[in-house]
Amino acid sequence: MNERDLEFNLYELFDSESLLTRTRYQDHDRHTFNGVINTAKAIAEKHFLPIRQKLDTHQPTFDGKKVQLIPELKVAIAAVNESGIGSATADYELGGMQLPPIIASAAGAYLSVGGGVGIGYNMLTTANANLLEVHASDALIEKWVKPMREGRFMGTMAMTEPGSGSGLGDLSTKATKTEEGNYRITGSKIFISGGDHDLSENIVHLVLARVQGAPKGVKGISLFVVPKYLVNDDGSIGEDNEVALAGLFHKMGGRAQTSTALSFGEKNGSVGYLVGEENRGLQYMFHMMNEARIMVGTSGAVLAVAGYQYSVDYAKNRPQGRLPSCKDPLSPMVNIIEHADVKRMLLAQKSYAEGALSLVLYGTQLSDDSRTAKTQEQRQYAHTLLDFLTPIIKTWPSEYGPKANSLAIQVLGGHGYINEHPVEMFYRDNRLNPIHEGTTGMQSLDLLTRKVPMNNRQGYLATLDEIYKTIEQSKPYANLDEFSVQLATAVDTLKETTQSVLTAMSTKHIDLALANSVKYLALFGHVIIAWLWLKQGIVATKALAEQPHQEDKNFYQGKCQALQYFYRFELPKISLWAALLNSTDSSTYDMQVEWF
Template sequence: MVAPILNDRDMAFWLFEVFDVEQLTRRERYQDHNKESFLAAVELGRKVAEKHFLPIRQKVDTHQPTFDGQRVSMIPEIKPAIEAVNASGLACPSADYDMGGMQLPPIVASAATAYLSAAGSTTLGYTSLTNANCNLIESHGSAEQIAKWVVPMREGRFAGTMAMTEPSAGSSMADLTTSAVKSDDGSYRISGSKIFISGGDHELTENIVHLVLARVKGAPKGIKGISLFIVPKVLVNDDGSLGERNDVHLAGLFHKMGGRGQTSCALSFGERDGAVGYLVGEENKGLRYMFHMMNEARIMVGTSAAVTALTGYQYSLDYAKERPQGRLPSSKDPASAPVNIIKHPDVRRMLLAQKAYAEGAYTLCLFGAQLSDDERTAATQAEREQAHELLDFLTPMIKSWPSEYGPRANSLAIQVLGGHGYINEHPVEMFYRDNRLNAIHEGTYGVQSLDLLARKVPINNMAGYRACVAAIEATIEQAKMHESLQVFAEQLIASLALLQTTTSTLLAAMMEKPIDLALANSVKYLELFGNIVIAWMWLKQGIAAQTGLDATDHQAERDFYLGKLQALRYFFNVELPEIYAWSALLCKLESSAFDMEESWF
C-alpha cells in the first residue's frame, strides 16, 4: 500500500472554498499571482517532498545525527534534499521577490510547505527556522544586518537558529544568565550556555546565524533586561567572505524520541574570549524582538503537529480500506469472507476522530497564517490592527491544540493498523514519535495555558477575547443561513455562553483568591477554549462544504462534502460537549492537584 502524503482535494478545499485565497490577488503584493500560480506552488511542494524527502523518511528516522567531538555527521541524503528546497524557492516562499522569495500569501505558502513537512518532519526545520530568523532580522535589524546576514540565509548559503533555552532556566526567560559585554568596536562578547537548539550545528551550510538572548552587564533583572544578538558560527568579513571561527562551540547533541532529521544541540558561547555578537535593535528589548520569531515558531509548531496528524490519518485511512480482517457482528456465517476493517464501526470511529482532530487543527493553522498576512497587507489600518489582535490572542491555541490533539490522532492511526501499527515497517509509529515533540516545542501546554488565561484574556480590557468571540459570532450568523447547519450554530452559541460564564468566574477568582489556585487548572481552560475554537473552524468548513454540496451533482464531490459535514457532526456531538465537564471543574476551582503535598507523592 502506498498512501499519498496528503490529500490534494482537501488542500484545494481549504484554500479556495474555506478561505477563498483567490481574493488575495486583489492586494497589490499578490497582483502577479492567480489561482494557477497558487496551485503550481502547492504542486511544487508535493513534487519536492515526494522526490527528495519521502524516499529517505525511514532512513532519517533510524540514523540520527552523531557528534565525534569535532564535527556533526548525518546521512548524506539530507543535504541534497535541503538544497532542493532552497533551489525551489520553498525555503522562503512568502518572502519578497528581491529577497529570493515567491511573494506568496502565507496561507498558500503554508499549504505548499505542508507536503514537505509531512514527508520530512523536523528535517524541514533547517529551512523553516532560517526563514523565521530572516523575518525577525528584516523586521528589527538594521539595513547593514539585513545585507550581511539575511541575504546569504535567503540564498541558502547560511542557516539560522533561535538560541533561548538555558540549562538552569528552561521556559523561564527571566532567569537566563548568558551575558553580553560591549566592546570598543560596538560589537559585544557573549558568554553562556544554551540547550535544545534546533539546527544548532551541522555542515549543511557555510555558516549558521544564531539569534541569542543575553543580558548586558548592568541590565535590569528579569525579562526587562534581556537583549537580542546575532552571533554567527563563523565571522564574516566586510566583503562578505567568511572569516575566522567565532567562539561558538557544540557541547553535545541530544537524541530525541522523534524528529531525528534535525540536530538538537547544546551550545557553548565564549569558552575563550567571548563570542562576537551584534545587537539587534536596542538593549533590553530583546525578548520583545524574539517574540516575533517565537510566535512564528509557535504557529510553525502547531502547523507541523496538524500536518503530521493529517498524514497519519491519510495512511491509516488507506490501510483500513485495503486490510481485510474479521466479520461484522451481524454476520453469522464463519465461512463468509472477511471484510475490510473500515467496515467495522469502531475503526470508522477512530478514523472519524482523526479526521476531526487533524482537519480542524490544520484549518486553525491556515486561519492563523491568513491573519499573519492580514496584519501586514489588509486594505485598511483598522483591518490590520484587528487581524493582529486576533492572531495574538489565538496564538496559544494555534500552537497548543494541534500539538495536543495531533498526537492523539497519530495514536489512533497506530490503533487502526493494530499490530502493524507499532512496527517500523509502517510509518505511523514514527509519526506519533515525531508529533509528541510538538507538545513541548515553543512552550508546553501549561505555559501556553497560563499565557492565555493570565495574560491574553484580561489584557487591554479583554480586547483579544472580545475580538475572538465576535469573529465566532460572525461565522455563526453565516451558518444560520444554511438550514442543515442551524443546529450546530445553536450549539456553538451555547458554548460561547458557557465560555463567558467560565471566564468571568476565573477572572473574579484571580482577583479574590490566591492567583496560583485560580490558575491551577488553566490547562483545562485552554482545552475548553480550544475545543470551541476548533468547533468554530469546523463550522467554517461546514459552510463551505454545504455550499459545495448544494452546487454539485457529481457523486465523488458529494461524497467529499458529506465527509466534511459528518466530521463536523462528530466534533459537535462527541468532542465539543466535554467543555461542560471542564467548565464545572474550573468554576468550582477544583483543587485536588493544587492541594497535593510534595511529601504525599
C-alpha cells in the same frame, strides 16, 4: 497530505484568491499559487519521501569534532533552496517570491510530511531571517539575511539554557561590549535545533544574552547575531567564532534535526552583533516566537493529517475479521474500514486533523492580514484576533495531533507499532509539539493572565463576534441547526466560565484561581475548533446543494460527518471542564509536595 482538503481550505473556506487584489500579491494568480504548492509536492516526493525513514533511523551523530548527517539530506535541502520555497513569503528585493503565507504554509505541509523535520532547518532559517528583517539594521540584514535567503547560510534561535528552560528571565549567557562596538558572548545553550551541521556554509545563531550591568529578569535581555564563522568584508567565510558543539541530544522523534548543546566563547568570547537596542531582546524574540508558535501548531496539524491519510489508506486495503452481523465465519473477511470502531478512530482523526489544519491556516491568514490587509482597521483587527488566538493555535493542534497519531497506530494494530509504516514516527515526532515554544501549561497561563484581559478583552470579544457571525451564517441550513444551537450554548458556557475565572482571579488566591488554567484553554480550544467545523459545514452544505459530481459529493459528506462527530463526541467535554473551572476546584492546588 490530502490535496482535496488543502484546496478546500485555500479556495473554499478561506478564499485565498481574494488575496490577489492586494498590491503585494498582484503579480500572482491561482496558477502561481498552485505552482509553488506542486513544486513543493514534487520535491517532497522526489527528495524527502525516499529518505524519510532513513532520517528517522539514522540519528545525527557527533564524533567529538563534527556532526554527521546522512548525505541525502543535503541534496534534499539544496533542492528546496533552489526552488526558492524557503523564502516564498519574503520580499522580491530580498530574493523572495512575495507569496501569501497561507500558500507557503500549504507548500510547506508537503515538505513537512515528506521530510519529517528535515525541512525544519529551512523553516527555522526562514523564521530567523523574518525576525532580522523587521528588527535588525540594514547592515546586519545585508550581511546575514541575504545569504540565508539564498540558502547559503542557515539560522537557529538559541534561547534555552541548562538552568532555565521556560523561564527566560533567569538566563545567564553574558555579553560584554568591546571597543569596536560589538559584543563578546559567553555561555551555554541547550536544545538548539539545527545548532550544528554541515548543510550550509555558515550558521547564524540568534542568541539571547544579558549585557553586563543590565537589569535582572526579563528586562535585561538582549538579542545578538552570533555566527558559527565570522564573515569577511568581501563576504567570504572568516574565522571560527568559538561556537562549540558540546553534544547532541537524542530525541524520541524529529530525529533528522540535530538538537544541540552549544557553548559560546570559551576562549575570548564569541563575537556577537546586537540586534536593535540593548535589553529589548525578548520583545524581538517574541516576534519570532509568535510565528514559531503558529509553526508548531502547523506541525501538530500536518502530522495529524499525515497519520489520518495513511491509516485511511491502510484500513481500506487490509482485510480482517467480519462484522458482528455476519453469522457465517467462513464468509470472506471485510476490509477493516468496515468495522464501526475503525470508522470511529478514523473519524476522530479526521475531526482532529482537519479541524487543526483549518485553525493553523486561519492563524496564518490572520498573520498575513495583520500586515497586508487593505485598511489599517482590518490590519489591526486581524492582529487583535491573532494575538489573542496564538496560545490556542499553538496548543490545540499540539495536544490533539498526537492523539490523532495514536489512533492511526491503533488502526494499524501491530503493524502500526513497527517502522515498516510511518505512523509510529508521526506519533513520536508530534509529541514534541506540546513542549517546545512554550508548554501547554505556559500557553494556558498566557491565555488567562494576558490574552483574555488585554485591552478590555478586545481579542476575546472579537473572537466571540467571529463565532456569532458564523452561527448567523449557518441559520439558512436546516441540517446545521443542531450544531449551531449547540455552538451557541457552548459560547454561553465559555462566557460564564470566563467570567467566573476572572472573578476568581480578583477575589481568590491567584495561584488557586489559575490552578486549572489548562482546562480553560482546553475549553476555549474546543469551542474554536467546533466553530471552524461549523464554518466548514456551511461551505460543504452549500456545495452539496449545487449537486457536485460524485467524488466532490463524497468529500463534502465526509466533512459533514466529521462535523457531526466533533459535536457529538468532542464538544460535550467542555461541560466537564467548565464545571471544574466554575467551582474553582482546588484538588491540584491543595495537593502537598510531601504527599506525592
